[in-house]
Amino acid sequence: MEGRFGxxxxxxxxxxxxxxxxxxxxxxxxxxxVASSEPxxxxxxxxxxxxxxxxxxVALGLAxxxxxxxxxxxxxxxxxxxxxxxIAGTGSLVYGGGRLQNAYNALARSLWWYxxxxxx
Amino acid sequence: MKSRLFAALLVGASTFAGPSxxxxxxxxxxxxxxxxxxxxxxxxxxxxxxxxxxxxxDSQALRFESRWGSADxxxxxxxxxxxxxxxxxxxxxxxLVAASxxxxxxxxxxxxxxxxxxxxxxxGVVTFLTGIVVASNSSNNAxxxxxxxxxxxxxxxxxxxxxxxxxALSRAFWWYxxxxxx
Numbered sequence: 001m002e003g004r005f006g007x008x009x010x011x012x013x014x015x016x017x018x019x020x021x022x023x024x025x026x027x028x029x030x031x032x033x034v035a036s037s038e039p040x041x042x043x044x045x046x047x048x049x050x051x052x053x054x055x056x057x058v059a060l061g062l063a064x065x066x067x068x069x070x071x072x073x074x075x076x077x078x079x080x081x082x083x084x085x086x087i088a089g090t091g092s093l094v095y096g097g098g099r100l101q102n103a104y105n106a107l108a109r110s111l112w113w114y115x116x117x118x119x120x
Numbered sequence: 121m122k123s124r125l126f127a128a129l130l131v132g133a134s135t136f137a138g139p140s141x142x143x144x145x146x147x148x149x150x151x152x153x154x155x156x157x158x159x160x161x162x163x164x165x166x167x168x169x170x171x172x173x174x175x176x177x178d179s180q181a182l183r184f185e186s187r188w189g190s191a192d193x194x195x196x197x198x199x200x201x202x203x204x205x206x207x208x209x210x211x212x213x214x215x216l217v218a219a220s221x222x223x224x225x226x227x228x229x230x231x232x233x234x235x236x237x238x239x240x241x242x243x244g245v246v247t248f249l250t251g252i253v254v255a256s257n258s259s260n261n262a263x264x265x266x267x268x269x270x271x272x273x274x275x276x277x278x279x280x281x282x283x284x285x286x287x288a289l290s291r292a293f294w295w296y297x298x299x300x301x302x
Binding site for chain 2 (some may be wrong): 108115
C-alpha cells in the first residue's frame with residue numbers, strides 16, 4: 001500500500017505490480033481482492049464503510065470553510081453565521097478525517113491479514 | 121475571524137499530512153477482533169513449515185496504523201504497540217527490522233523522508249501562519265501573499281515527503297514480514 005498524491009496504490013509482490021488505485025472518486029474493490037482471507041474481507045468491508053463518508057465529510061468541511069471565507073468578506077454579516085460555518089466546517093473536517101483514518105487503518109489490517117493467510 | 125479560518129485549516133492539514141494516505145481512534149475491528157482466522161488446528165496436516173511460518177507471522181509480523189499525525193507500529197495478531205513514529209519522532213525503525221536488509225534500506229529511507237517532511241512541513245506552517253497574521257494586521261503589505269504562497273508550498277512539499285516516507289515504511293514492513301521465518 002503506497003501513497004501517491006492523495007491516492008493510494010495497492011501493489012503486489014516484490015516487483016510492486018500495481019493492482020489498483022483508491023482515490024476520491026474511484027477505487028478497486030478491496031474486499032474482492034482479498035476474498036481468499038476471511039478476516040481480510042471483514043477489514044476490507046470496514047474500509048469501504050468508512051472511506052466514502054470520510055471523503056465526503058472532508059470535502060463538505062472544506063466547502064463549508066470556503067463558504068465561511070466568502071461570507072466573512074461581506075460587511076455587517078451576522079457573527080453567528082460565520083461562527084456557525086467555522087464550527088460546522090471544522091467539525092466536518094475533523095470527523096471526516098477520523099473516518100478516513102479508520103478506513104486506511106482497516107485497509108492496512110486487511111492487507112496484513114491477506115498476506116498472513118497467503119502462507120497457508 | 122481570519123485566524124479562526126486558519127486554525128480550522130490547520131486542523132484539516134494535520135488530518136491529511138499525517139500517515140493516513142500511506143495508511144485514530146479505532147472504530148474498526150483489530151486483527152484480534154476480526155473473525156477468527158483459521159487456527160493452526162485448521163491447517164492441513166503435512167504442512168508443518170507453513171504452520172510454523174504462520175505462527176511466526178502471527179507473533180512477529182509488523183504493520184502500522186495512523187493516529188492523527190503519528191503512527192503506531194504494531195506487532196502480531198494482538199497488535200502490540202512496539203513504537204510510534206511521526207513528526208520529529210525518532211523511533212529507530214531500522215533497528216526494529218534489522219533482520220531483513222531490504223527492510224532496513226526502506227526504513228532508512230523512511231527516516232530521511234520523515235525528517236525532511238517534518239522539517240519542511242513545519243517551516244511551511246510557520247511561514248503560512250506568519251503570512252496570515254501579516255495579512256490580518258496590514259492588508260496592504262506586499263509580503264503577506266508571498267508568505268502565504270510560500271507557506272502553502274512548504275506544507276505541500278512537506279506532505280509529499282511524508283507520503284513518500286510512509287510508503288517506504290509500508291515497504292519496510294512488507295519486506296520484514298516477507299523475510300520472517302525464511
